[in-house]
Amino acid sequence: MSGTRTDAQDPGATDGAGVLETRLIDIGREEFAREVWGRTALLTRSVGDFSDLFSAAAVDELIARRGLRTPFLRVAKDGSTFPDSSFTSSAGVGATVPDQLDDTALWRSFADGATLVLQALHRTWEPVSEFTTRLSTELGHPVQANAYVTPPQNRGFDDHYDVHDVFVLQIAGTKRWIIHEPVHPDPLRDQPWTVHRAAVAEAARGTARIDTVLEPGDALYLPRGWLHAAQAQQEVSIHLTLGIHSWTRHALAEQLAQAALALLADEPEMRTTLPLGVDGPGGEVDAVRERLAAAVAAADTTALFHRARRGQGRPAPLGPLAQLTAVEGLRTDSPVRLREALAARLEGSRLTTRVGWLDFPESDVPAVVRLLDGEVHTAEDLGVELVARLLRAGVLVPADR
Known part of the structure; x- marks a missing residue:
């Protein structure tokens, strides 16, 4: 980590x-x-x-x-x-x-x-x-x-x-x-x-x-x-x-191509229509190949990879009644932990998980980093308001002491 x-x-x-x-x-x-x-x-x-x-x-x-x-x-x-x-x-x-x-x-x-x-x-x-x-x-x-x-x-x-x-x-x-x-x-x-x-x-x-x-x-x-x-x-x-279900180099290549095409969609020249004619693209292929190679070199597939990885699994089960009890009974000494198998990832001040994403103020980011260790924390340690928000979002769950 x-x-x-x-x-x-x-x-x-x-x-x-x-x-x-x-x-x-x-x-x-x-x-x-x-x-x-x-x-x-x-x-x-x-x-x-x-x-x-x-x-x-x-x-x-x-x-x-x-x-x-x-x-x-x-x-x-x-x-x-x-x-x-x-x-x-x-x-x-x-x-x-x-x-x-x-x-x-x-x-x-x-x-x-x-x-x-x-x-x-x-x-x-x-x-x-x-x-x-x-x-x-x-x-x-x-x-x-x-x-x-x-x-x-x-x-x-x-x-x-x-x-x-x-x-x-x-x-x-x-x-x-x-x-x-x-x-x-x-x-x-x-x-x-x-x-x-x-x-x-x-x-x-x-x-x-x-x-x-x-x-x-x-x-x-x-x-x-x-x-x-x-x-x-x-x-x-x-x-x-x-x-x-193993990740493969072919799967990474698919994501790289997807990211490159997304970059090319933002280039006005790549959105222009091919010339009139019945002989096919002709010399256009070499020019497009060159631009595609450049886009592949510039593409960042990190976000795509993590999004695909999150989509191929499910988080640990969540009991709605136990979760409601935890929210309503939240105290400073209430023990909580990160829900298992969330595939949680913090990039900047945004936390992405299998149950959605959340943005945080800069003041909360250090506490979010701490909870990602998977250990048991108290609401006081992380901040009661932050814990309440994450319990409602299904990111934190009540923990045994």
């Missing part, structure tokens, strides 16, 4: 070992970053117990009692995805929304060998939400979470690759994973495996890079593009997949 008043942000990776080192890998963070990240697969045996994150009971709770709707669940078998209408229905009087999960239909599909895919668990299951928030903060890349629940001796999907990196955490049962090296390394988000279907099928017939059975407590890291297929063994398999 920058210590200046004009460029400060909330803390990124935690001090000391974070969840990456303590929960997902048995090598150091630096070694992982240097030798593994985005380069190769990594299998880690018995890295820990994941039952605090997810379980069989959690599956039943979400499907039978939470009133989940599509697209929070998919159903798949042998490479085919079921239509939503086959496992959704209205929930009756007072809950007639037609796309709610039908637990009876899901049970019948599951009993017939289908895999249940609980999607976006970072939005629906608190332990997973807290974990993915911490991991995303450490990695600097957005993280999502899905759970795959597969009956014995079945598999939901054929050989394929993902367009994001993944950590696979085996929760219950066992599952055999067959992994091959990429046919299209580092695919972008608009380059799915179906574009290379024939190459994927051919590669899957070759010798596997990894052929192993994951047991509870095992973790597997796969960079985007690595081919994989998995099949449950003698019992129901449950695993979590943490999808890491």
Whole structure:
């Protein structure tokens, strides 16, 4: 974090070992970053117990009692995805929304060998939400979470690759994973495996890079593009997949081009009409290329990058009743802290966050810089009026002493 008043942000990776080192890998963070990240697969045996994150009971709770709707669940078998209408229905009087999960239909599909895919668990299951928030903060890349629940001796999907990196955490049962090296390394988000279907099928017939059975407590890291297929063994398999939507150099290039075009829009010469004619732009291309190159050199993508980064995540949950109690009961000794996962950034006297932006008088800027450390502060320490304003804005939340 920058210590200046004009460029400060909330803390990124935690001090000391974070969840990456303590929960997902048995090598150091630096070694992982240097030798593994985005380069190769990594299998880690018995890295820990994941039952605090997810379980069989959690599956039943979400499907039978939470009133989940599509697209929070998919159903798949042998490479085919079921239509939503086959496992959704209205929930009756007072809950007639037609796309709610039908637990009876899901049970019948599951009993017939289908895999249940609980999607976006970072939005629906608190332990997973807290974990993915911490991991995303450490990695600097957005993280999502899905759970795959597969009956014995079945598999939901054929050989394929993902367009994001993944950590696979085996929760219950066992599952055999067959992994091959990429046919299209580092695919972008608009380059799915179906574009290379024939190459994927051919590669899957070759010798596997990894052929192993994951047991509870095992973790597997796969960079985007690595081919994989998995099949449950003698019992129901449950695993979590943490999808890491990596920022790429191509994404930065897109932002650079966007910033350059914005600069060119302010140049009167670039807004003029091309000459009449039917032969195309002709010599105009070289002149435009020269101006575009100059604009790229002058473009500053910092604001675009941070805006895009904020837009790809969500802040920590906010309880409106607890927040109202904090506002109405605010005293000088009231403890508060920065809301987690805000992606807060102070530039000059403007604070930008995932919940909007706020401008401050110069007198408040030092206090705003202090609150960005993520530690617990009192209203007296920061200023009661400032704290009240930030509680109402959803930037600060009440904290335990």
